[in-house]
Amino acid sequence: MKVEKKGAKYNDEELIRSFQEGNERAFYELVTRYKDKLYNFVFRFVGQEEIAEDIVQDTFVKLFTSADMYREIAKFSTWIYTIAANLAKTELRKRKRRKMFSLQDMGLDEKEYEIPSDSEDPGKELNSRFSQGEITAAMVKLPEQFRTVIILRDVQELSYEEISRIVNVPEGTVKSRINRGRQKLISILKGLE
Amino acid sequence: MNCYRFSELLSDYFENSLSIKDRKEADSHIKNCESCRALLSDVKGLVMASHDMKMVVCPANFDSRLKKRINEMSKRKKTDPSRPLMKFLKPVSAAAALLLLLSAAYISFDAYNPDLNPASRPAAAGTNEPAPDPVLQRKVLDLASQPLNADSTQKDDPAEPYKNRLQLVNEKK
Numbered sequence: 229m230k231v232e233k234k235g236a237k238y239n240d241e242e243l244i245r246s247f248q249e250g251n252e253r254a255f256y257e258l259v260t261r262y263k264d265k266l267y268n269f270v271f272r273f274v275g276q277e278e279i280a281e282d283i284v285q286d287t288f289v290k291l292f293t294s295a296d297m298y299r300e301i302a303k304f305s306t307w308i309y310t311i312a313a314n315l316a317k318t319e320l321r322k323r324k325r326r327k328m329f330s331l332q333d334m335g336l337d338e339k340e341y342e343i344p345s346d347s348e349d350p351g352k353e354l355n356s357r358f359s360q361g362e363i364t365a366a367m368v369k370l371p372e373q374f375r376t377v378i379i380l381r382d383v384q385e386l387s388y389e390e391i392s393r394i395v396n397v398p399e400g401t402v403k404s405r406i407n408r409g410r411q412k413l414i415s416i417l418k419g420l421e
Numbered sequence: 422m423n424c425y426r427f428s429e430l431l432s433d434y435f436e437n438s439l440s441i442k443d444r445k446e447a448d449s450h451i452k453n454c455e456s457c458r459a460l461l462s463d464v465k466g467l468v469m470a471s472h473d474m475k476m477v478v479c480p481a482n483f484d485s486r487l488k489k490r491i492n493e494m495s496k497r498k499k500t501d502p503s504r505p506l507m508k509f510l511k512p513v514s515a516a517a518a519l520l521l522l523l524s525a526a527y528i529s530f531d532a533y534n535p536d537l538n539p540a541s542r543p544a545a546a547g548t549n550e551p552a553p554d555p556v557l558q559r560k561v562l563d564l565a566s567q568p569l570n571a572d573s574t575q576k577d578d579p580a581e582p583y584k585n586r587l588q589l590v591n592e593k594k
Binding site for chain 1: 428429431432433460463464466467468470471472474475476477478479480483484486487488490491494
């Protein structure tokens with residue numbers, strides 16, 4: 229099966245259906261479409277490139293082994309973002325537990341986050357007084373429930389409806405978390421927290 | 422509208438999704454409140470900067486690493502000797518467990534309530550009705566074979582304690 233039909237691409241739902249029927253090319257087409265989006269999301273969430281790459285790899289491995297579980301009740305993008313978000317949260321919890329038992333001092337040298345290696349000048353101010361590097365670092369400090377929705381809305385630019393399905397809370401709660409999360413992010417950036 | 426209320430509506434105000442009434446009140450509030458004006462400006466700047474953030478992309482060897490991992494996983498599955506057996510084993514063992522549970526339930530029900538299940542006793546010879554319960558039969562025969570004497574009657578008579586009371590009551594009268 230080709231992954232492009234006459235003049236148009238197969239949509240995600242058609243591709244996953246094709247993969248469910250045994251077409252591995254369809255799987256790799258989905259990898260191509262989603263790997264950077266997911267990597268961008270996960271990296272902003274965990275703050276480390278290597279860990280972000282592992283999580284995104286795990287997401288696709290899970291897709292490969294559990295594709296049969298996908299049903300067209302939700303969009304494919306919702307499903308795969310949910311898998312990635314859950315894996316990222318699990319990784320965060322593991323790290324928290326490790327920190328509790330770590331004898332190492334969490335000094336200033338211990339980086340909790342990285343500036344993306346292929347970014348533009350991280351000190352460059354974008355459309356505001358806050359630089360990309362500062363915003364990335366501040367996002368990692370946000371509580372998990374705010375961090376997820378802020379990244380999905382302001383970085384990944386997903387709709388409230390889709391975010392609501394990914395994090396499995398009502399839309400009203402998503403909006404409220406985004407509102408509070410943005411204000412908290414500003415407090416962190418201003419050094420107030 | 423106060424500052425607390427404005428902060429609750431801030432994102433909706435910024436995204437232009439407030440009702441007309443709330444929008445008017447918010448507009449009026451920020452005209453007169455410098456700190457809320459500053460907060461709105463910060464949120465606008467933050468959101469625009471977030472939108473403009475350069476997308477970080479996967480490392481160059483991402484695809485080859487993933488393919489390698491999936492191929493190794495597929496090879497392991499194919500060479501696993503128990504794989505075809507496992508496919509068959511799961512539903513069979515589930516069915517067997519269910520059958521065992523039902524049998525155990527039936528046996529224990531029958532053991533505790535034999536009288537309720539006359540079908541469990543074979544029919545008496547020459548009739549279609551189930552044979553009388555042998556345990557019950559034995560009890561009846563034992564009772565019948567016991568001699569009637571005053572002592573045993575007194576011992577076995579469940580009315581005995583009350584008979585004495587009746588006697589006392591009659592004497593009082």
